Amino acid sequence: MRPEMREYNYDWLMGSMLHAASRVSNGTPKETELTYRYIPYFKNVAQSFIGAGEIGIQILKLFDRYYENILTAHERGQKIAASTFCFSPSIFYAMDIVPICMELLTALGNIVWRRGMFDYMDYGVEAGLPETSCSSQRGALGAYFAGLCEPIDFIVCDTPGVCDTNANAFAFTATFLDKPYYALNYPQVLGDDRSQNYHVEDYKELVRFMEAQTGNKLDYDRLGEVLQEVEKQDALIADIEDMHTLKPTPLAPIHNIALYAGKFTFSGNKEYTRLLEMIADSAKKRVKIGASGLKTGDEKLRVYMIYIDHYTLDMNFWNWFDENSVAHMGGMLSHHFRDNIEYTEALEGISYGVDTSSPESMFNSIAQMNARLPMVRSIRGPYDQPNMWLEETLALAKNFRADCLIYNGTPGCRNTWANVKLMVRDLEKHGYPTHIMNDDAFDDRVESWVATRERLEEFFQVRGLL
Amino acid sequence: MDTFYDAATRVRNKPILKWKEEGRSVVGYTCSYVPAEIFHAADILPIRLRGIETDGMDIGDTYYGPFICSFPKCILQLAGKGMFDFLDGAVITPGCDAMRRLDECWRKAGEDYEGILPSYFYYFDVPHKTEPHGMQWFVKEIRNLIDSVERHFDVRITDEKLKTAIRAYNQGRKLLQTVEDLRSQAEIKVSGTDVFAATVASTVMPRGEFTADLEKWIQSIKQNKPLKNGQKRLMLVGSISDEIDLVELVEKDNHAVVVAENLCFGARYESNQIPENGNPVQALAEHYLGKSVCPRMYGKYKERLGFLKDKIECAGVDGVIMQNIRFCDLHGAENALFERDLEAMGIPCLRIEREYGPLIETGRIKLRINAFLERIS
Amino acid sequence: MSIVAGCDVGSLTSKAVVMKNEKIVGSHIIKSKPRPQDSADAAMAGALSAAGAGPDDIEYCIGTGYGRDKILFVKEARSEISCHGKGARWLLPSVQTVIDIGGQDCKAMKIDGDGNVTRFLANDKCASGTGRFLEVMAKVLNIDIDAMGRFSAKARSPVTLAATCTVWAQADVIKYINSGVALEDIGAGINTAMAQRVAMLVNAVRPEGDILMTGGVAKNVGVVSTLEKLLGRKIKKTRKADPQMAGAIGAALLSMEQLNGNGRKDT
Amino acid sequence: MIVAGCDIGSLTAKAVLMEHGKVLADAVMRAKTRPSESADEVMQMAMQKAGLNMDDVGCVVGTGYGREQVSFVDSVESEISCHAKGAWHVRPSVRMVIDIGGQDAKATRIDKNGNVVRYLYNDKCASGTGRFLEVMAEALEIPLEKMGDVGARSTEKLTISNQCVIFAETEVISLVNEGKETSDIIHALHQALAKRVASLAKSIEVAEEVVMTGGVAKNSGVFQAISETLGIQLKPLDGMDPQLIGAMGAALYAQEKAAAAQEAV
Numbered sequence A: 001m002r003p004e005m006r007e008y009n010y011d012w013l014m015g016s017m018l019h020a021a022s023r024v025s026n027g028t029p030k031e032t033e034l035t036y037r038y039i040p041y042f043k044n045v046a047q048s049f050i051g052a053g054e055i056g057i058q059i060l061k062l063f064d065r066y067y068e069n070i071l072t073a074h075e076r077g078q079k080i081a082a083s084t085f086c087f088s089p090s091i092f093y094a095m096d097i098v099p100i101c102m103e104l105l106t107a108l109g110n111i112v113w114r115r116g117m118f119d120y121m122d123y124g125v126e127a128g129l130p131e132t133s134c135s136s137q138r139g140a141l142g143a144y145f146a147g148l149c150e151p152i153d154f155i156v157c158d159t160p161g162v163c164d165t166n167a168n169a170f171a172f173t174a175t176f177l178d179k180p181y182y183a184l185n186y187p188q189v190l191g192d193d194r195s196q197n198y199h200v201e202d203y204k205e206l207v208r209f210m211e212a213q214t215g216n217k218l219d220y221d222r223l224g225e226v227l228q229e230v231e232k233q234d235a236l237i238a239d240i241e242d243m244h245t246l247k248p249t250p251l252a253p254i255h256n257i258a259l260y261a262g263k264f265t266f267s268g269n270k271e272y273t274r275l276l277e278m279i280a281d282s283a284k285k286r287v288k289i290g291a292s293g294l295k296t297g298d299e300k301l302r303v304y305m306i307y308i309d310h311y312t313l314d315m316n317f318w319n320w321f322d323e324n325s326v327a328h329m330g331g332m333l334s335h336h337f338r339d340n341i342e343y344t345e346a347l348e349g350i351s352y353g354v355d356t357s358s359p360e361s362m363f364n365s366i367a368q369m370n371a372r373l374p375m376v377r378s379i380r381g382p383y384d385q386p387n388m389w390l391e392e393t394l395a396l397a398k399n400f401r402a403d404c405l406i407y408n409g410t411p412g413c414r415n416t417w418a419n420v421k422l423m424v425r426d427l428e429k430h431g432y433p434t435h436i437m438n439d440d441a442f443d444d445r446v447e448s449w450v451a452t453r454e455r456l457e458e459f460f461q462v463r464g465l466l
Numbered sequence B: 001m002d003t004f005y006d007a008a009t010r011v012r013n014k015p016i017l018k019w020k021e022e023g024r025s026v027v028g029y030t031c032s033y034v035p036a037e038i039f040h041a042a043d044i045l046p047i048r049l050r051g052i053e054t055d056g057m058d059i060g061d062t063y064y065g066p067f068i069c070s071f072p073k074c075i076l077q078l079a080g081k082g083m084f085d086f087l088d089g090a091v092i093t094p095g096c097d098a099m100r101r102l103d104e105c106w107r108k109a110g111e112d113y114e115g116i117l118p119s120y121f122y123y124f125d126v127p128h129k130t131e132p133h134g135m136q137w138f139v140k141e142i143r144n145l146i147d148s149v150e151r152h153f154d155v156r157i158t159d160e161k162l163k164t165a166i167r168a169y170n171q172g173r174k175l176l177q178t179v180e181d182l183r184s185q186a187e188i189k190v191s192g193t194d195v196f197a198a199t200v201a202s203t204v205m206p207r208g209e210f211t212a213d214l215e216k217w218i219q220s221i222k223q224n225k226p227l228k229n230g231q232k233r234l235m236l237v238g239s240i241s242d243e244i245d246l247v248e249l250v251e252k253d254n255h256a257v258v259v260a261e262n263l264c265f266g267a268r269y270e271s272n273q274i275p276e277n278g279n280p281v282q283a284l285a286e287h288y289l290g291k292s293v294c295p296r297m298y299g300k301y302k303e304r305l306g307f308l309k310d311k312i313e314c315a316g317v318d319g320v321i322m323q324n325i326r327f328c329d330l331h332g333a334e335n336a337l338f339e340r341d342l343e344a345m346g347i348p349c350l351r352i353e354r355e356y357g358p359l360i361e362t363g364r365i366k367l368r369i370n371a372f373l374e375r376i377s
Numbered sequence C: 001m002s003i004v005a006g007c008d009v010g011s012l013t014s015k016a017v018v019m020k021n022e023k024i025v026g027s028h029i030i031k032s033k034p035r036p037q038d039s040a041d042a043a044m045a046g047a048l049s050a051a052g053a054g055p056d057d058i059e060y061c062i063g064t065g066y067g068r069d070k071i072l073f074v075k076e077a078r079s080e081i082s083c084h085g086k087g088a089r090w091l092l093p094s095v096q097t098v099i100d101i102g103g104q105d106c107k108a109m110k111i112d113g114d115g116n117v118t119r120f121l122a123n124d125k126c127a128s129g130t131g132r133f134l135e136v137m138a139k140v141l142n143i144d145i146d147a148m149g150r151f152s153a154k155a156r157s158p159v160t161l162a163a164t165c166t167v168w169a170q171a172d173v174i175k176y177i178n179s180g181v182a183l184e185d186i187g188a189g190i191n192t193a194m195a196q197r198v199a200m201l202v203n204a205v206r207p208e209g210d211i212l213m214t215g216g217v218a219k220n221v222g223v224v225s226t227l228e229k230l231l232g233r234k235i236k237k238t239r240k241a242d243p244q245m246a247g248a249i250g251a252a253l254l255s256m257e258q259l260n261g262n263g264r265k266d267t
Numbered sequence D: 001m002i003v004a005g006c007d008i009g010s011l012t013a014k015a016v017l018m019e020h021g022k023v024l025a026d027a028v029m030r031a032k033t034r035p036s037e038s039a040d041e042v043m044q045m046a047m048q049k050a051g052l053n054m055d056d057v058g059c060v061v062g063t064g065y066g067r068e069q070v071s072f073v074d075s076v077e078s079e080i081s082c083h084a085k086g087a088w089h090v091r092p093s094v095r096m097v098i099d100i101g102g103q104d105a106k107a108t109r110i111d112k113n114g115n116v117v118r119y120l121y122n123d124k125c126a127s128g129t130g131r132f133l134e135v136m137a138e139a140l141e142i143p144l145e146k147m148g149d150v151g152a153r154s155t156e157k158l159t160i161s162n163q164c165v166i167f168a169e170t171e172v173i174s175l176v177n178e179g180k181e182t183s184d185i186i187h188a189l190h191q192a193l194a195k196r197v198a199s200l201a202k203s204i205e206v207a208e209e210v211v212m213t214g215g216v217a218k219n220s221g222v223f224q225a226i227s228e229t230l231g232i233q234l235k236p237l238d239g240m241d242p243q244l245i246g247a248m249g250a251a252l253y254a255q256e257k258a259a260a261a262q263e264a265v
């Protein structure tokens, strides 16, 4: 790692920038200009968030809060848990623990910093993670390995059985930093009684682990409150997703990421509810006048991303969608599977409900909910088994009336790269033109945006889509 | 020894072909978490699936994507070429992601190439934890496997038969442990290549035949003259390997002997005997899941390090070679940790990344091994 | 006093050095030929004629490099890692960390006061991070390998590049050329990509003390300066001899040790 | 009307002049660093052969890596579409095109009207390209054009398994050192390349009639090896130079464009 990077604490620096950016909108033009001078590299990105209106600003505020929580946790006597995306942080909030979602930190670093997270990723390799491991954890973890962050207290993840690279990265971290570790493990099927029981048993063990780490018993009243908030959020998301199916969609590409970034960071928190309300309100307004959420105001094509739906630096990818009048129907990460949603009806056993009537029912709800978050839901088992990757993709593509599909991942993703060729073959048979991107969603160096964009444009042109 | 070499270096080896000629069934499995005893009890020959003898990757690459470990790709390649046509069944496990996707890749290839998919194709869901609920899950998984074998092959696998099978396997384990003890001694009477051939052979030979041959071989080792002095005593660890030539390469110029290993096809589980009384399914579960030391069991690094340390001490190891197949994250990351911790204890380590399959990078690997030997001499 | 020699048959270049009294009396470098024997013969003939000596004058000769097992006239072969360690220590006695980047391989090593290697890591992944990567790129840009090194200093905004694969990086480079990016920026991007890979390797052996670079890529100022930035340490310069010769020098020094009887017997 | 297609590839630049679906003249040259220079020169070469100048050419379509840099084109099309179009024009019954150029390999399935149904590029780790063969030809000191013939004389089966161009080169050199016959090594190289490309075609499911385009198709050894690996005989292109198919496809697009423009008038 460059020595000058060691002079800054990674999370402090990120927090400060986001703090500055989130306050820019409150300032006079003069003040704004002055603030921008302090965050020169972040200026473009901050401007595009702020340009996106109050939702963009709310997202910035959310991230600002996120970092503030991390930076001040120990002062406030709270424990910090390192965790992964596709893990519902609601349990942490219920237990008064501050969560860190490593993948989100990597993605955010990529958006905020001009040079992306390269240095930290490379540090991850120097520490011992294989260069071929997933860049999404490796980036932020690199900063932790280098000791440039508020230390974490323990590690919790939910990927054994789902994604090796991910589970392995956290297991490695536990050893490297010598921190306690608990990992939920998922069987290969979802929805049958045996798996459901296993989910609950495993989750109970997890809670016991966290109780031991914090020295506090789980407070069921608090859990109930959090879950009720989750329920509220779920209802809002359901509304938003309903509107998303309309043609033209009232949502902009950036809303998708807001939806899941919020879910992976602030599920069960009031801030996230507020963000969702804003998204829902603005969408409703557009629906009323039949307006598109895209900048061009014109929707020519609808794309559903069959895995990760973003691409590294500078928000290039979303802007490209916007500029080409392509509506972003979200990806595997951004949809959610609570009961009574249209696309879950075709998929048995794949949805969850929230029931706060008793401690036992709450346990069940949160365990089943966690088991239905993106990755742990549909890429845990063979892709062509009932309600797994293929069926889910088809249901979503149909529901959101996608014209074509795009796979985007990271070379570190053994799990999907091992069967994406089969998957695409089947999707094509179902009539969906499908493009495989060869990039790394977190590392520009694997394939430059120039090359990625060219391949995308070629796909749309050759397949007669645009 | 010839039998062992034949078995270890050929996919379609003599014992398997003979077994087939007798009209008996063979089932292949991908991972050391599968209790072979179950098949033995049903008079089915259980063999580990391997990837040797491939001469291209056109079929492997058709189904698997590019960033995948070459071991399961080689298995698929062999399957596609009909090299596994003697199989009556295959059991796939979630050993790692690349391995578990062999399920889909093989099934899809089966749609394109006629006759390459065994009629019995089973997914064995091994959990990643040994906490009580994990163990419970695994016990049920074993019971389900037994049921399905009984149904498909029209056999009865009674507790008695299982116990007999466990006894038969234990005997082999005990003998392999004897070999391990022999090779660890100060005076080396057997090359690492020979020992590895024998351990690999143990995964693809009928147990009775293997045990008998092994017993004879052990007697003959004891008569051997000690190998030349001054050779470095090395240990080989890391990604899956059933490649005899890899060990051979290390020992080639007579500068080193491999006196210990911790490899998936090696003898690492052999020191544990399975209780022969009591509930056999429970005993199998506790052995196969509970005693495992493979990095797919996350969070058990300390146990694995302890295991290495014991071996290093007991075999008087001078240096450890850690290899990982490209795109194998599990072993890649763990090797780095091993290196950190073992070097800190003063044990020299060499970390290499390689491709599985016909040993194509001989020159590059040899260079590193030579430099390593120069370093520790 | 006896004359000793070292011969380093690399994948791209072959080098021979003749030494007397720990001083170089003759050296020669050629582009490697398909057959290592031929390369070795030609390189050694050149070094001998520079030294004004004949083959019979050499009392001990060690071969190294990728073709080391194929050289007929050497007494023994040693790995280039050990040789570069020795050679580097001769080039700069204070050196503790050596980075050797040749045509096929990139190695980072730590050495002790006698030039013995105490730890090393080599790049196993793929050809990026090797001299060959730079050559392929120079070819695509249609420029001289020498010029390529100097691009880093001139670049305004270096491009990011797919450093994971030579072949793929090449495709990216072509895309950049086609979209009219300045050659300097592309060249600098290539040097940076290379340096990033090397830095990862070097950091993983935990560099200490003075660092020296050996092998042909040491001549690429762009890679060297970017690497210095990434490592946050200076890479020492030496004028004693061409760092590309370090392997051959080391081999000659090891020959000397063998003659003097303080060499190791068994390896 | 006379139309032209200009294909600026990573290694070579190609131009084809056509009239009424017939080729008037063509040209191939080694690409220069600047695509625009290559384009100008190769167009000049073709026009000289046909005794024409730029004013005679009604419409030009560009394709290939460098297509965006060519100043004189009226529009651009991707290589995928152009190779499909060109191959289909020469042989309407074709349903799959395997195009191996200098930088990448692609498999494309087309429908009965010559439109692209699906296509796939070579994966990242890529030895299935013309570049691979060039590096090897250089290492073996054999001219590219001769590789096919030399490989055909092979008697011993060797395998080259390294996927990486650079490391495969080392493998080749060590085979040379072991005293292996050049013809056997070349044969093995062709096999290795064919396997990589075949898996590409198989991934999108191989069609009945397959042709090969791009410069590497001129290598009879690769042509044969791919046929064998796919288990079907690749079809010939009836005298048309496979390296020119992309440019030809572009010219056909130019023809369509010109016709549409005339209709509009």
Ligand SMILES: Nc1ncnc2c1ncn2[C@@H]1O[C@H](COP(=O)(O)OP(=O)(O)O)[C@@H](O)[C@H]1O
Residues within 6 Å of the ligand: C009, C010, C011, C012, C013, C014, C065, C101, C102, C103, C104, C105, C130, C131, C132, C133, C134, C135, C145, C146, C149, C214, C215, C216, C217, C218, C219, C220, C221, C244
């Ligand atoms: N003058 C130079 N400027 C920059 N780079 C150079 C120069 N000369 C050689 N190189 C680099 O050095 C590499 C060759 O290194 P070398 O140590 O001779 O390799 P090997 O020992 O494997 O034959 C070339 O690939 C090239 O990248």
Ligand SMILES: Nc1ncnc2c1ncn2[C@@H]1O[C@H](COP(=O)(O)OP(=O)(O)O)[C@@H](O)[C@H]1O
Residues within 6 Å of the ligand: D008, D009, D010, D011, D012, D013, D064, D100, D101, D102, D103, D104, D129, D130, D131, D133, D134, D144, D145, D146, D147, D214, D215, D216, D217, D218, D219, D243
């Ligand atoms: N006469 C020939 N014989 C065999 N191979 C050839 C011949 N001419 C060209 N090639 C091969 O074709 C490749 C160039 O293909 P081409 O389609 O022109 O590439 P691109 O369009 O990417 O520039 C060369 O790398 C070489 O391998």
Ligand code: SF4
Residues within 6 Å of the ligand: B030, B031, B032, B033, B094, B095, B096, B240, B264, B294, B295, B296
């Ligand atoms: S490494 Fe472990 S999981 Fe993988 S095959 Fe071996 S025992 Fe099974």
Ligand code: SF4
Residues within 6 Å of the ligand: B069, B070, B071, B072, B095, B096, B097, B098, B099, B239, B240, B325, B327, B328, B329, B330, B331
């Ligand atoms: S070597 Fe690693 S990646 Fe390959 S099958 Fe074994 S555990 Fe999986």
Ligand code: SF4
Residues within 6 Å of the ligand: C125, C126, C127, C128, C164, C165, C166, C167, C168, D124, D125, D126, D127, D163, D164, D165, D166, D167
């Ligand atoms: S082809 Fe590319 S990625 Fe593959 S090994 Fe070679 S340089 Fe690396």
